Amino acid sequence: MTIGVLLFSLVERFGLIIAAAFLLLHFNPVRQMGLKHPGKANRVFQILLFGAFGIMGTYSGNMVFNSVANLRAMSVVPAGLFGGPLVGMAAGLIAGGHRILIDVGGFSALPCGLATIIEGTVAGFMATRLGERRLDWRYAAGIAFAGEVLHMTLILIISRPFHSAVELVELIALPMILVNTIGAGLFVQTIKLLSRHREKSESSTAHDILSIANHTVGHLRTGLNPDAANATAKIIYERVGVAAVAITDTDNVLAHVGEGADHHLPGRAIRTQSTREVLHTGTPVYQRRAGSIGCDHKNCPFRSGIIVPLQKGGRIVGTLKFYGSRRAMLDEVRFELAKGLAQLFSTQLELEDIQIQSQLRANAEIRHLQAQINPHFLFNSLNTIASFCRTSPERARELLKNLASFMRKNLDSRGFVGLDEEVEQVRSYLTIEQARFGERVRVEIDIADECYQWRVPSLLIQPLVENSIRHGISRKEEGGLVRLVARVEEDELVVTVEDDGLGMSAEKAAKVLAGGLGSRRDSIGLSNCNNRLEQLFGVRHRLRIASSPGKGTVVSFRIPRCSETVADT
Numbered sequence: 001m002t003i004g005v006l007l008f009s010l011v012e013r014f015g016l017i018i019a020a021a022f023l024l025l026h027f028n029p030v031r032q033m034g035l036k037h038p039g040k041a042n043r044v045f046q047i048l049l050f051g052a053f054g055i056m057g058t059y060s061g062n063m064v065f066n067s068v069a070n071l072r073a074m075s076v077v078p079a080g081l082f083g084g085p086l087v088g089m090a091a092g093l094i095a096g097g098h099r100i101l102i103d104v105g106g107f108s109a110l111p112c113g114l115a116t117i118i119e120g121t122v123a124g125f126m127a128t129r130l131g132e133r134r135l136d137w138r139y140a141a142g143i144a145f146a147g148e149v150l151h152m153t154l155i156l157i158i159s160r161p162f163h164s165a166v167e168l169v170e171l172i173a174l175p176m177i178l179v180n181t182i183g184a185g186l187f188v189q190t191i192k193l194l195s196r197h198r199e200k201s202e203s204s205t206a207h208d209i210l211s212i213a214n215h216t217v218g219h220l221r222t223g224l225n226p227d228a229a230n231a232t233a234k235i236i237y238e239r240v241g242v243a244a245v246a247i248t249d250t251d252n253v254l255a256h257v258g259e260g261a262d263h264h265l266p267g268r269a270i271r272t273q274s275t276r277e278v279l280h281t282g283t284p285v286y287q288r289r290a291g292s293i294g295c296d297h298k299n300c301p302f303r304s305g306i307i308v309p310l311q312k313g314g315r316i317v318g319t320l321k322f323y324g325s326r327r328a329m330l331d332e333v334r335f336e337l338a339k340g341l342a343q344l345f346s347t348q349l350e351l352e353d354i355q356i357q358s359q360l361r362a363n364a365e366i367r368h369l370q371a372q373i374n375p376h377f378l379f380n381s382l383n384t385i386a387s388f389c390r391t392s393p394e395r396a397r398e399l400l401k402n403l404a405s406f407m408r409k410n411l412d413s414r415g416f417v418g419l420d421e422e423v424e425q426v427r428s429y430l431t432i433e434q435a436r437f438g439e440r441v442r443v444e445i446d447i448a449d450e451c452y453q454w455r456v457p458s459l460l461i462q463p464l465v466e467n468s469i470r471h472g473i474s475r476k477e478e479g480g481l482v483r484l485v486a487r488v489e490e491d492e493l494v495v496t497v498e499d500d501g502l503g504m505s506a507e508k509a510a511k512v513l514a515g516g517l518g519s520r521r522d523s524i525g526l527s528n529c530n531n532r533l534e535q536l537f538g539v540r541h542r543l544r545i546a547s548s549p550g551k552g553t554v555v556s557f558r559i560p561r562c563s564e565t566v567a568d569t
Contacts (some may be wrong), residue, residue, distance in 0.1 A: 017075070058071075067112070073148055076119050079091035080120045087124065093120075096117040108165075110158055111155045126143060148181065216231070241328060252270065253265065253270060284307065322338050422458065441474070464529060495556065504547045537559065544556050
């Protein structure tokens with residue numbers, strides 16, 4: 001055999017190994033295990049995979065002078081560079097050990113086996129030094145070149161008789177060094193391309209999941225009901241490219257969008273046996289045959305299906321289903337997408353319970369805060385009315401009517417009222433306070449007409465007015481002015497309560513909002529209102545205080561236009 005014939009033969013077989021590796025690594029289970037680094041199971045799989053390719057490199061070689069011109073290096077060098085020292089060494093031991101065992105005591109068995117083990121080990125340790133550059137084809141080619149030169153040297157050192165070793169090296173050195181060098185570079189480049197493809201696919205899948213979750217979060221937060229399910233199914237159907245999307249609870253189809261809508265009807269009982277099995281086992285399934293779906297309709301267009309469970313609080317509460325047809329086939333990417341969406345949807349369903357519990361806590365806190373305000377105001381009001389009972393019974397009667405109206409509205413269980421009702425509540429309060437303080441309390445109320453259509457938390461404005469009177473102007477001998485102003489700005493209601501009383505420092509204002517200024521009664525009005533606003537609308541809508549000693553105080557807040565859900569709390 002000539003060098004040219006041997007070179008041509010090795011090139012032909014090296015192409016077959018590269019093609020086999022490319023096809024095998026494209027097979028999804030192999031790709032998932034073979035191209036992922038972490039995990040003991042993945043490491044073992046990589047060792048066996050590259051070890052098998054190394055053995056293939058032996059059997060695809062040519063018999064020359066009782067030896068084998070082989071392609072093991074082009075497999076064990078990529079093993080080390082991709083998997084690191086453990087994978088490289090182990091794959092080298094498998095391929096090299098196999099070479100020794102199939103020809104124990106053979107002319108070149110020992111040097112050939114040792115060279116393979118060394119090549120895999122060196123490549124593995126080089127990978128730790130190269131880091132992110134380890135899958136550069138140039139490093140793979142360089143290591144394979146050096147390894148095959150060492151291979152030839154070991155044959156000359158170990159194999160005997162020496163003249164036979166020289167004849168063997170003269171024939172196989174050039175073909176083996178050249179083909180293994182090129183082969184190792186191409187093998188590493190193949191792994192690199194497939195890894196990038198997997199990462200890009202996973203990145204695209206993650207992007208799709210987050211995009212869909214972003215559009216569906218507002219629907220599923222209301223629970224797993226027909227309206228939410230239908231809106232969610234439409235969003236998925238428009239973005240994923242499947243034949244149909246369905247969502248079920250544990251008994252019925254809540255939504256079905258796409259093909260098969262003539263017999264997979266929302267509101268009807270679940271038709272497919274496979275869906276009932278997923279509800280029972282909680283295990284996602286990918287059905288690749290029409291018969292596996294279990295639909296008994298003779299014209300059902302579906303040829304494949306993906307069913308994943310939806311969970312809430314550890315319980316299976318429904319399923320998310322993708323269907324494939326001749327027009328729109330399913331694949332592993334969509335299977336992973338469905339599982340990712342199901343996990344996010346399950347989390348969103350969990351948030352529904354958290355939101356309900358949070359709202360219940362908020363309502364309980366609001367009732368508690370109202371109860372704290374009432375005794376304080378009632379005590380002051382009764383003292384004022386008592387002072388008029390002898391001197392002006394008619395005035396006392398009118399004040400009692402105002403107090404009764406105020407308390408009746410204050411005890412109303414509604415969380416939100418119209419702004420006109422809240423302003424009337426303020427007027428009832430001011431009637432009593434003006435009777436108490438006389439001309440020392442002056443009031444201006446300026447409410448824009450468009451504000452009266454707004455709904456606001458009940459008993460929110462009156463405590464702010466009370467605070468202005470108690471802590472602002474009542475402590476001044478000459479009294480002062482309290483102004484209540486309401487405007488609509490940027491589709492938000494802006495309410496301002498201003499006084500020209502004593503004012504306070506910024507540090508004191510912060511303590512008042514926190515409810516931490518001396519006695520709780522001193523700061524109860526502002527802190528309670530602040531807590532309620534934060535509970536209902538978030539921190540952006542907390543009270544704002546602008547004040548300085550001797551220059552009065554301005555307290556303001558903004559309320560968004562209330563949704564029916566919030567306003568009904």
